[in-house]
Amino acid sequence: MKIINLVIIVLFNFIGAYLSYQWCYRMIIAKHRTPELYYLICYGLCYFCFILISIFLLNKIKRPIDLVICGVPIGFIITLMSPIFFILIMGDDYKSIFNLDFIMGMLGITSMITLNFIIYPAILLCCHYSIGGIQKISSKLALKQ
Structure with a gap:
């Protein structure tokens, strides 16, 4: 059952990442x-x-409203932190070669409008209800046998 839960979590996060990336790509990057x-x-x-x-x-939070309350700030904070991690990984030598100051500015602007603070709580709710539904179905099937 744990593998199914992990697959659900990864699947919904990939769907959310795709939606958020497509939204931001059409709005900012392509321009x-x-x-x-x-x-x-x-x-x-x-x-x-x-x-x-x-x-x-x-694994820790079972109420949907608590997931939303935790998901909104996490979606906002993690999205803003990812350009900072990228700067730390690249180092100073590559910044001047690739004009990373401009790129990091664009990443910072786009990370604010990627809607992850809306998409991430929705992902958490989809995972919560999918995992709960699968657990109910599996328990009903176990009772029938």
Whole structure:
């Protein structure tokens, strides 16, 4: 059952990442021609953190309203932190070569409007109700046998 829960969490986070990335790509990146590789790295870090936090939150918190209350600030904070992690990973030598000051500015602006503070709580709720539904179905099937 734990593997099914993990698959559900990863699946919904990938769907949320795709929705958020497509929203931001159409609105910002396509207009300003920001290099997509840097943005994908930033988004990968962001949603990797979201997956790890989702696993923790869904194991500890059982009420849906508490998931939403925790998800909104986490969705906002993690999204703002991902460009900072990217800067720390790249180092000073590559910043001047790739004009990373401009790119980091664009990542910071786009991370504010990616709607992860709305999408992430929705992901948590979808995971919560999917896992709960699967547990109810499996318990009913176990009782029938």
